[in-house]
Amino acid sequence: MSKLKSATAVQAGHSLGRRIAKHWEYYLLLLIPIVITAVFKYAPIYGVQIAFRDFNPVDGFFGSEWVGLKWFERFFSNYNSTRMITNTVLLSLYSILWTFPIPIVLSLFINQLKNKKFQRVTQTVIYAPHFISVMVLCGMLRIFLSPTGGLISTLAQFLGAPANLNFIDSSSAFRTIYISSSIWQDAGWGTIIYLATLSSVDVSLHEAAKVDGANTWQRILHIDIPVLVPIIVIQLIMSFGSLMNVGFEKAFLLQTPLNKETSEIISTYVYEQGLLKAMYSFSTAVNLFNTAVNIVLLAVVNWVCKRLSDVSFI
Amino acid sequence: MKGIWKRLAALTLVLALVAGLAACTGGDNSSSGSSSQGGSSSSEGSAADSSTASTPDDGEKQTSFKIFAGVSELSPDNSEKPIVQQMNEAKGVTIEWNCVSGDTLTEKKNLMLNAGSDSMPDAFMAAQLKDAEIMTCGTKGLFIPLEDYINEETMPNLMSVLEVRPDALAACTMPDGHIYTLPNFGEMGFEYKDGNTYEIGSIPQFTCINTKWLKAVNKEMPKTIDELHDVLVEFKNQDVNGNGDPNDEIPLSFIFPWDNGAWCANMTTLWAPFGCTDYNEDHRAIKDGKVYYQAASEEYKNALAYFHGWFEEGLIDIEVFSQDSSQYIAKGNGEDARLGTFVWWEIPEVVGYDRAEDYAYLPVLDGPDGTHHVNLNQTSTVSRDQFAVTSACKDPKTLLNWVDQMYDPMISMQCNYGPIGVFFDETPDEKGVYNTIELKEGETEGELKSKSELLGPTRQLTEDYGKYFYMEARAQQRLDDLRDFWFNYVDSTESYPNVVYTEEEIDVINDRLSDLKSFTEERASHWLRDGGIEAEWDQYLKDLDSMGLQDVVGAWQSAYDRYAEALK
Numbered sequence: 032m033s034k035l036k037s038a039t040a041v042q043a044g045h046s047l048g049r050r051i052a053k054h055w056e057y058y059l060l061l062l063i064p065i066v067i068t069a070v071f072k073y074a075p076i077y078g079v080q081i082a083f084r085d086f087n088p089v090d091g092f093f094g095s096e097w098v099g100l101k102w103f104e105r106f107f108s109n110y111n112s113t114r115m116i117t118n119t120v121l122l123s124l125y126s127i128l129w130t131f132p133i134p135i136v137l138s139l140f141i142n143q144l145k146n147k148k149f150q151r152v153t154q155t156v157i158y159a160p161h162f163i164s165v166m167v168l169c170g171m172l173r174i175f176l177s178p179t180g181g182l183i184s185t186l187a188q189f190l191g192a193p194a195n196l197n198f199i200d201s202s203s204a205f206r207t208i209y210i211s212s213s214i215w216q217d218a219g220w221g222t223i224i225y226l227a228t229l230s231s232v233d234v235s236l237h238e239a240a241k242v243d244g245a246n247t248w249q250r251i252l253h254i255d256i257p258v259l260v261p262i263i264v265i266q267l268i269m270s271f272g273s274l275m276n277v278g279f280e281k282a283f284l285l286q287t288p289l290n291k292e293t294s295e296i297i298s299t300y301v302y303e304q305g306l307l308k309a310m311y312s313f314s315t316a317v318n319l320f321n322t323a324v325n326i327v328l329l330a331v332v333n334w335v336c337k338r339l340s341d342v343s344f345i
Numbered sequence: 346m347k348g349i350w351k352r353l354a355a356l357t358l359v360l361a362l363v364a365g366l367a368a369c370t371g372g373d374n375s376s377s378g379s380s381s382q383g384g385s386s387s388s389e390g391s392a393a394d395s396s397t398a399s400t401p402d403d404g405e406k407q408t409s410f411k412i413f414a415g416v417s418e419l420s421p422d423n424s425e426k427p428i429v430q431q432m433n434e435a436k437g438v439t440i441e442w443n444c445v446s447g448d449t450l451t452e453k454k455n456l457m458l459n460a461g462s463d464s465m466p467d468a469f470m471a472a473q474l475k476d477a478e479i480m481t482c483g484t485k486g487l488f489i490p491l492e493d494y495i496n497e498e499t500m501p502n503l504m505s506v507l508e509v510r511p512d513a514l515a516a517c518t519m520p521d522g523h524i525y526t527l528p529n530f531g532e533m534g535f536e537y538k539d540g541n542t543y544e545i546g547s548i549p550q551f552t553c554i555n556t557k558w559l560k561a562v563n564k565e566m567p568k569t570i571d572e573l574h575d576v577l578v579e580f581k582n583q584d585v586n587g588n589g590d591p592n593d594e595i596p597l598s599f600i601f602p603w604d605n606g607a608w609c610a611n612m613t614t615l616w617a618p619f620g621c622t623d624y625n626e627d628h629r630a631i632k633d634g635k636v637y638y639q640a641a642s643e644e645y646k647n648a649l650a651y652f653h654g655w656f657e658e659g660l661i662d663i664e665v666f667s668q669d670s671s672q673y674i675a676k677g678n679g680e681d682a683r684l685g686t687f688v689w690w691e692i693p694e695v696v697g698y699d700r701a702e703d704y705a706y707l708p709v710l711d712g713p714d715g716t717h718h719v720n721l722n723q724t725s726t727v728s729r730d731q732f733a734v735t736s737a738c739k740d741p742k743t744l745l746n747w748v749d750q751m752y753d754p755m756i757s758m759q760c761n762y763g764p765i766g767v768f769f770d771e772t773p774d775e776k777g778v779y780n781t782i783e784l785k786e787g788e789t790e791g792e793l794k795s796k797s798e799l800l801g802p803t804r805q806l807t808e809d810y811g812k813y814f815y816m817e818a819r820a821q822q823r824l825d826d827l828r829d830f831w832f833n834y835v836d837s838t839e840s841y842p843n844v845v846y847t848e849e850e851i852d853v854i855n856d857r858l859s860d861l862k863s864f865t866e867e868r869a870s871h872w873l874r875d876g877g878i879e880a881e882w883d884q885y886l887k888d889l890d891s892m893g894l895q896d897v898v899g900a901w902q903s904a905y906d907r908y909a910e911a912l913k
Contacts, residue, residue, distance in 0.1 A: 089485035309455035
């Protein structure tokens with residue numbers, strides 16, 4: 032069987048043209064994503080060159096003067112460049128650390144629910160916060176955390192905390208606020224993919240385990256988790272892929288002059304410099320640096336995962 | 346049979362998509378490629394715009410213009426304003442407005458200026474153009490020089506203003522000798538006993554104190570900072586508003602960092618006891634002809650160190666760093682009086698007309714050494730950020746002739762405040778002068794003005810008050826307060842003048858200043874709240890220097906020196 036398969040593959044491999052002619056419908060369909068990617072993802076890359084130019088609108092992308100690494104030097108000699116990089120990395124690392132495992136645990140639990148109706152209701156209830164927009168969420172957070180009459184501050188005072196706790200303005204609370212609200216909002220949504228995987232587990236495996244006397248815990252440990260591992264690894268690689276691109280909107284909306292110590296991340300700085308101060312070349316350079324770091328990280332994580340579990344993208 | 350249908354469907358789908366994408370990219374290319382002819386090709390493309398479809402050749406009259414305009418947040422679109430319709434009819438032009446307000450203005454303006462000329466409007470009006478932008482756009486040819494159009498034929502109204510204010514054009518001239526923006530005249534001042542005229546913004550932050558509460562705690566009006574401290578401690582500890590809750594009184598509130606409306610609500614009048622006030626947004630100050638950065642001075646440090654103590658004691662509202670002006674005003678307007686002392690440019694707007702009687706201005710206090718010092722704010726009567734014409738405009742003459750109407754005294758007055766019948770009385774008084782209309786219940790002048798004004802280049806000259814219209818009562822009140830009360834505490838009236846920078850100076854300032862300012866604001870908030878200024882001050886000064894503070898101060902100084910030299 033396998034011999035036959037490889038034989039046909041080799042035969043067809045003789046000419047790409049013939050293969051395309053034979054299965055042209057599939058290649059036609061493939062064309063759509065290729066064109067979209069090329070146009071929207073690759074074509075705009077020519078704009079990256081302004082990171083090395085002194086961009087001005089009249090001379091445009093191709094006419095502005097070359098300035099070499101001026102903008103990069105400027106970024107690294109900035110008083111808060113180290114702080115920004117640290118903040119970005121720490122915020123995303125902590126985010127992954129806290130938000131990544133929770134959907135897995137949650138889906139293992141939900142999967143064990145016996146009452147299917149209750150299971151569905153639970154799922155819907157925990158999905159719901161995902162549909163609140165970031166803008167609204169941050170507005171809610173600011174109201175809840177307001178030092179005068181905010182829900183959380185009032186509760187804290189009730190439990191004996193000193194009056195006038197101002198969480199939103201304290202840099203030490205920023206990451207906690209950011210991450211815990213992310214968990215509240217997205218943990219439920221994150222369970223979808225794991226629940227789908229778990230539902231594909233062969234029921235006979237569980238039945239056989241039960242007959243052999245395995246309890247619920249043992250069945251989770253030896254049946255459910257091994258099924259989830261490949262998908263967990265893929266999810267992990269993907270979340271590292273966006274490590275340096277932590278949610279800009281949320282950090283920006285929760286930023287106040289007093290919590291900048293921890294809340295100023297590269298993307299908020301790029302927005303400030305690029306869109307508000309119109310320093311397009313400088314902000315392109317900063318973002319290019321950000322992307323470069325991201326690619327390196329992605330490659331490292333991919334390599335580690337490949338070594339550990341044979342699952343990888345690249 | 347089925348197979349054919351499938352194939353056909355797939356084929357059409359793909360073709361449609363590819364065609365769509367090709368069209369997209371095609372459009373993109375033409376816009377970035379042909380930058381100079383972009384304007385005409387775009388107007389051909391938008392067939393809906395019937396009047397531009399007859400693309401005018403050079404010299405031919407263009408009657409439809411696109412204007413990017415800044416408006417205030419409460420304002421409707423400019424096209425809905427009666428004054429605009431009147432101006433359009435008079436000159437037979439139509440304007441396609443792109444009105445933007447608030448925070449998005451800067452962002453949209455930047456994108457406009459940098460997107461290439463395809464989407465370029467014919468003019469930027471009230472778009473808060475910065476010197477550096479005028480300079481770059483002017484020298485690169487994006488903005489066109491206007492000096493050839495400033496003449497009797499095209500701009501008669503502006504010319505009549507220039508007759509009485511001949512210096513105005515110099516203030517709008519860029520280092521390369523061209524005028525890219527029209528001047529805006531905003532004079533509102535008072536004559537002080539030294540014979541000079543001072544503008545309304547010279548002292549923008551008036552400190553106000555609740556005199557009813559002062560009586561309740563048996564204290565006199567404070568004269569020194571220590572006396573004020575004792576008063577505020579009483580405000581904090583007692584139930585001075587008598588509502589049964591001793592904790593809802595806020596002894597002192599203001600808005601701290603430089604956004605959210607802090608220009609008139611910051612606390613720096615209270616710093617006078619320590620030898621400085623910091624009214625200027627750029628923290629620029631001058632003493633005996635020497636320019637310096639206020640936020641790097643010993644006085645600044647002492648003031649912050651002192652007021653951190655107040656913060657620790659709970660005398661300062663903890664929301665000073667996060668509140669915006671509407672939250673601030675809501676505090677003053679609430680059911681019970683909650684503010685002991687606050688800062689604003691007048692009393693009623695914050696606490697309402699009824700409660701205003703309970704408040705009085707808190708005079709400038711003396712410091713621990715028995716002295717005080719007020720730095721006057723830099724004020725300007727001519728600004729150059731209001732109107733620029735771009736190279737996309739094919740008939741600048743008609744456009745400038747249209748905008749020139751805004752320099753007509755009657756139209757100008759209605760642009761600055763609101764139309765006759767809305768902001769001003771329907772008919773003038775016996776002297777032919779217009780009065781402010783009687784306000785409806787629950788309306789304030791500020792609100793009415795921002796709903797009906799048209800921002801742009803206008804004339805507002807000292808001699809216009811009482812000739813065409815009467816100054817708003819609240820503005821007159823404020824000028825009187827400045828002259829009779831606040832200026833008694835001013836020892837030195839020196840303030841940084843409106844200088845003209847060279848190209849290099851503009852570059853240096855534009856390059857460095859914004860980072861310096863955000864660094865200062867962040868540190869200052871931190872020191873006020875958390876303290877530690879003694880230990881961190883030297884490092885802060887070093888950081889400022891490494892960020893190029895001396896270059897910026899040098900640019901300010903050399904521009905000032907040229908200005909002073911020209912006066913001699």
